[in-house]
Amino acid sequence: MVYAGLDPVTGRRSYLRETIKGADDAAWRKAENKLVELRARVLKQRAATSSVNLSYAIDEWLRTADIEQSTRDGYMGYIDRVIKPILGETSVSKIGARELESLYAQLRRCRKRCDGKPFIEKHKGDGEHDCVASKCEPHECKPMAASTVRQIHSIISGVLNAAVRWGWIESNPAKIAQRPKQKPPEPDPPSPADAARLVEAAFEMSEDWGTLVWLVMTTGMRRAEVAGLRWSRVDLDAEVIEVRRTYVQSKGKGKEKDTKTHQMRRLALDSETVALLRAHKKYCREELAKVGVELTGDMFVFMSARKTDASVPYSPDAISRRYKKMAARLKPPIDTHIHALRHFSATELLTAGVDLRTVAGRLGHGGGGATTLRVYAAWVAASDRKAAEILGSRMPKRRPT
Structure with a gap:
């Protein structure tokens, strides 16, 4: 000792x-x-190793870390359901790479971390009863998704990084612990024919909903970005949209925040999109005039159906729900996630030969196109093949010797 x-x-x-x-x-x-x-x-050691447990370290990290509220809410779910019940009472100095990898392996096998022996997971009703008569089903192992385990790893790593900075431990074991491999992205955009069906169905529902779906499809904007779009950021004469803010929801409350990459971007609009937005602006002005309200630049482009003053936008969750119901009704059905429209915008541009940096800029991807290349590698390769064919067709013809 x-x-x-x-x-x-x-x-x-x-x-x-x-x-x-x-x-x-x-x-x-x-x-x-x-x-x-x-x-x-x-x-x-720079300082004495601390004997505080992980729960205390997590609380201190949450208290001092600069984390968006929506992100914080997501973290709390993982912390309360998984991290604290399993590792909360363990001293930060006793958490090593082996303990973390063992946890990840258990979660990937069964999210309940069972011992592999059959048991009744929960009873139906209160008090003692006959499980056979009540038809209680035995526990079935359901593995936790690799992406979820990676998220848990990220939280633990952030906490232990703070513990290193504060001198509680010498090094962060999460940096060397192996986490589940990230599944390569597999975007499944709708075909041009399916995109036409979606637009037609959207405009049949209402003109304003059709305009929203059209705008997402032609610009590749995120749902939170289109929800947070204000008329002051739409220049119909210059045919440009400025994406500066997003609108997000957390525990039923909405608020504006920066874009995902904390960068403003300008998106050029085609003439058809401009015409639709002009018609939509006229519609909004007429609807507000019915209740004695004048349309201003501070108002949201797509306002909530429950409000008549355009002070509250169409929420991102409501956009997703409405799109999902619409896509599910089509025969044959189409991907019910509105994010598929963003994939459509990206893949159509790349297939048409638009350069990677321009596509990344329209999508709001950071890293100079690295994210775009990783997600849409197959379409980038197809665009590269098309570029090679174009260049080859312009070269002078040579006869074989």
């Missing part, structure tokens, strides 16, 4: 301990070597 100083959080005396079994000379020599090793660890 070697004294390692005062715990930086609790203020208590901290010790490094190691047990060597045996009473012969070999055991004594091993104990002496271990003592030297422990003393070296104490001298190497």
Whole structure:
């Protein structure tokens, strides 16, 4: 046992301990070597290793970290359901790569982390009863998605990074722990024929809904971006839209925030889209005039159906729900996620030969097109093949010798 100083959080005396079994000379020599090793660890430490548990570290990290509220709400779900119940009482100094990898493996096998033996997961109703008569079903292992485990890993890594900065631990074991591999993106955009069916169905429902679907399809805007679009950012004369803000919801409450990449972008509009937006603006002005309200630039382009003053936009969740119902009604059915329209915009541009940087700019991807290339690699390759054919057709013809 070697004294390692005062715990930086609790203020208590901290010790490094190691047990060597045996009473012969070999055991004594091993104990002496271990003592030297422990003393070296104490001298190497910038500060005494803390004995605080992971729950305390998580709370401190959440209190000090600059995290968007919507992101924070998502984190709390993983923290309360998985991380704290499993590792919350474990000291941060005792969490290693092996413990993390073991946790990830268990979650990938069964999200309940069962022991593999059959059991009744829960009873139907209150009190004691006959499981056979009540037809209680035995537990079935359901693996946690790799993307979810990766999210849990990201939270733990962020907490342990903070613990390193605060001098509670020497290094972050999550940096070397292996996490589940990220599944390669497999976008499934609608075909041009399906896109035409979607637009037709949307305009049959209402002109304003059809305009919204059309705008998402032609610009590739995210649902939160189209929800947060205001008329002051739509220049119909210059045929340009400025995407500066988004509208998000958290626990039923909506608010505006920066774009996903915290960057403003300008999107050029085609003449057909401009004509639709002019008609939509006229419609909004007429609807507001019915209740004695004048349309201003601060109002949202797509206002909530429940409001008559355009002070509340069409919420992103409502957009997704309405699109899902519309797509599901089509025969044959089409992908019911509105994000598929963003894929359509990207793939059509790439297939037409538009350069990668321009497509990335319209989509709002960061990294100079790295994200676009990763997601739409197949379409980039097809565009590259088309470019090669075009260049080859322009070269002077050579007869074989």
